[in-house]
Amino acid sequence: MIEHLLVAPIVLPLAVGAALLLVDERRHRAKAIVSLCATLALVALAVLLAARADAPVTHVYRLGSWPAPFGIVLVADRLSAAMVLLAAVLALAALWFSLARWDRAGPHFHTLVQFLLAGLSGAFLTGDVFNLFVFFELLLAASYGLALYGGGAQRTRASLHYIVVNLAASLLFLVGVSLVYGVAGTLNMADIVTRVSALPPADRVLAEVGIGVLAVAFFIKAGMWPLGFWLAPAYAAAAAPAAALFSIMTKVGVYAVLRLWLLVFGGTSGAELLAFGGMATLVYGVVGMLASQNLGALAGYGLLVSSGTLLAAIGLGDAASTAAGLYYLFVSTVAIAAFFLLIELVGRAREAGADVLAVTAEAFGLGTQEAEPQAEVGFAVPAAMVFLGLAFLGCGLVIAGLPPLSGFLAKFALMDALVREEQNPAAAWIVVALLLASSLAATIAFVRAGVRIFWAAERVPPTVRLAEIAPIAALLVVCVALTVLAGPALDYLGEGAQALHAPASYLEEVLGQ
Amino acid sequence: MELIIALGIGLLGGCGVWLLLRPRTFQVVLGLSLLSYAVNLFIFVMGWVRGGRPPFIDPALPVVAGVFADPLPQALVLTAIVISFATTALLLVVLLAARGLTGTDHVDGEEPGE
Numbered sequence A: 001m002i003e004h005l006l007v008a009p010i011v012l013p014l015a016v017g018a019a020l021l022l023v024d025e026r027r028h029r030a031k032a033i034v035s036l037c038a039t040l041a042l043v044a045l046a047v048l049l050a051a052r053a054d055a056p057v058t059h060v061y062r063l064g065s066w067p068a069p070f071g072i073v074l075v076a077d078r079l080s081a082a083m084v085l086l087a088a089v090l091a092l093a094a095l096w097f098s099l100a101r102w103d104r105a106g107p108h109f110h111t112l113v114q115f116l117l118a119g120l121s122g123a124f125l126t127g128d129v130f131n132l133f134v135f136f137e138l139l140l141a142a143s144y145g146l147a148l149y150g151g152g153a154q155r156t157r158a159s160l161h162y163i164v165v166n167l168a169a170s171l172l173f174l175v176g177v178s179l180v181y182g183v184a185g186t187l188n189m190a191d192i193v194t195r196v197s198a199l200p201p202a203d204r205v206l207a208e209v210g211i212g213v214l215a216v217a218f219f220i221k222a223g224m225w226p227l228g229f230w231l232a233p234a235y236a237a238a239a240a241p242a243a244a245l246f247s248i249m250t251k252v253g254v255y256a257v258l259r260l261w262l263l264v265f266g267g268t269s270g271a272e273l274l275a276f277g278g279m280a281t282l283v284y285g286v287v288g289m290l291a292s293q294n295l296g297a298l299a300g301y302g303l304l305v306s307s308g309t310l311l312a313a314i315g316l317g318d319a320a321s322t323a324a325g326l327y328y329l330f331v332s333t334v335a336i337a338a339f340f341l342l343i344e345l346v347g348r349a350r351e352a353g354a355d356v357l358a359v360t361a362e363a364f365g366l367g368t369q370e371a372e373p374q375a376e377v378g379f380a381v382p383a384a385m386v387f388l389g390l391a392f393l394g395c396g397l398v399i400a401g402l403p404p405l406s407g408f409l410a411k412f413a414l415m416d417a418l419v420r421e422e423q424n425p426a427a428a429w430i431v432v433a434l435l436l437a438s439s440l441a442a443t444i445a446f447v448r449a450g451v452r453i454f455w456a457a458e459r460v461p462p463t464v465r466l467a468e469i470a471p472i473a474a475l476l477v478v479c480v481a482l483t484v485l486a487g488p489a490l491d492y493l494g495e496g497a498q499a500l501h502a503p504a505s506y507l508e509e510v511l512g513q
Numbered sequence B: 001m002e003l004i005i006a007l008g009i010g011l012l013g014g015c016g017v018w019l020l021l022r023p024r025t026f027q028v029v030l031g032l033s034l035l036s037y038a039v040n041l042f043i044f045v046m047g048w049v050r051g052g053r054p055p056f057i058d059p060a061l062p063v064v065a066g067v068f069a070d071p072l073p074q075a076l077v078l079t080a081i082v083i084s085f086a087t088t089a090l091l092l093v094v095l096l097a098a099r100g101l102t103g104t105d106h107v108d109g110e111e112p113g114e
Helices: A002-006 A008-022 A025-053 A078-098 A109-125 A129-148 A153-184 A189-197 A201-222 A231-237 A240-246 A249-265 A271-291 A295-316 A319-349 A358-363 A383-400 A406-420 A425-454 A466-484 A486-501 A504-511 B002-020 B025-045 B072-102
Strands: A059-062 A073-076
Touching: A002 A008, A002 A025, A002 A059, A008 A025, A008 A109, A025 A073, A025 A078, A025 A109, A059 A504, A073 A078, A073 A109, A073 A504, A078 A109, A078 A240, A078 A249, A078 A319, A078 A466, A078 A486, A109 A129, A109 A240, A109 A249, A129 A153, A129 A240, A129 A249, A129 B072, A153 A189, A153 A201, A153 A231, A153 B025, A153 B072, A189 A201, A189 A249, A189 A504, A201 A249, A201 A295, A231 A240, A231 A295, A240 A249, A240 A319, A249 A295, A249 A319, A249 A486, A271 A295, A271 A425, A295 A319, A295 A406, A295 A425, A319 A383, A319 A406, A319 A466, A319 A486, A383 A406, A383 A425, A383 A466, A406 A425, A406 A466, A406 A486, A466 A486, B002 B025, B025 B072
Parallel strands: none
Antiparallel strands: A059 A073
16 A cells, blocks of 8 residues: 555645536635645655655656556655655645635636646656656646736736747657657666667767757756746746745756756766856846846746756755755745745735835935934834734745855855865856855845835735735745754755765666566 | 658748747747647657558567567657647637737737837
């Protein structure tokens, strides 16, 4: 029975999503309860899976009991189990947040979220390249629906670009998969490794081209410069719970690169490309953060910074920097998801006039002369505003990587690993400098936005509900918990990174009968 | 045979990329469709172009894998066709919604120069 645990994170959301499709929209309360319970169960399953994956052997599930190179396999090692857990936790928070009003803003919200979860779990767990494509399409199809969710001209306009870019990326994915299949004659990731290493040099080039085309498709999803211009507008326009869920979707691209590149090439050829692409993304994200005119764009560029950091860390480093990068992945994704949820609540506190935004206002010297000294001392701050301010501070600290929260630990661990790295010290130091610069830029951007929002002279106390505050608080608690439990988390991910860099157990368990 | 298929893929792909870069949403949809045809042909050819190979295994003959056509690319193409069909349908809906909401069929939702 326990061996079927591996397929459960895919089957459960798929079945629940399909069943919810049949229930009428008017019974939204029942739908919400079912969806929330299913997501809670998914979190529990993911915890079980992650606990079970913490073992020297890699767990493999053969669909239909077909032997390895012929059938599709699902593989759960520490990394994939932890990614499933992250997706489930984010989905739980987003669903909880949506209960206040978003889940009634349009049809089939819960179905879309459940299908997205099924696609995410499948993409993290699968050990077959074409199956990865199918799960990518599943999660993308659900994400198109979520990007459009709530309607409106701006959302439709942004989604159109998002959909077209991702469809083109999917076609590249197919080209890459078929090239690899044409040369290696297999789609199983572990089998590709053994076949590609045995190929004659002429065919090996073709296989490398295939993997390269695949990598371009993944880079588009991860938002790597110069393929990531679509990301910030689309995410900024999406509804708050959808955007919070999207914050893990760039990480699916990073995950796929990490998995396939380390498995097939053992992290050698193409490392410079990955590292420089990551650095360029980092710079682009930093500039974007500083220039952001609204909070949604700030969060979007924050995601690009996080993607760039990860790609650079993966490209440059050894297992130690990969482990630190993975810890950074978890921390930054949770914080940015919380920030996407927070943006909507903060937006309610701003008046229409406040849309003359921070950067422009500073550039034109607006709003500086209004600060006359006031005689009042005890200005009553509404409780909601206090919470929003604290949550904003928390998100800012984690995203910018300032102490005392987990963002600082993640960046520090990453820098520590990069400094120790010996293969390419010059590039490693550049990345360290860029990381520091990105922290500074994020601090400036957050302080500037925070001052304009929370210290503004005239403001409307926002009406927020407990159901909207609670998930943000919960995500921040996750960030704090990751700070307190940084040791065990880093150990777990360190083991996972070791297994990625030396995939003997993976190959043996998948191919061995 | 290889040359004809390669030229076909190149023509479809080239037209698809050109249309994909056009400013009108309908052209973009057509471009994506052409590109997906090119990719489908490409996947199909990855099973190698060889004539006269039976698709089914005759139970009377001894099974020699090299004699039969590779069924996997056909299964992959089928999956790819279904997925691209569904996503094109979805894109058409978004296209119509964008046309209705913004009043223009430009991909940016506004006419250039406005």
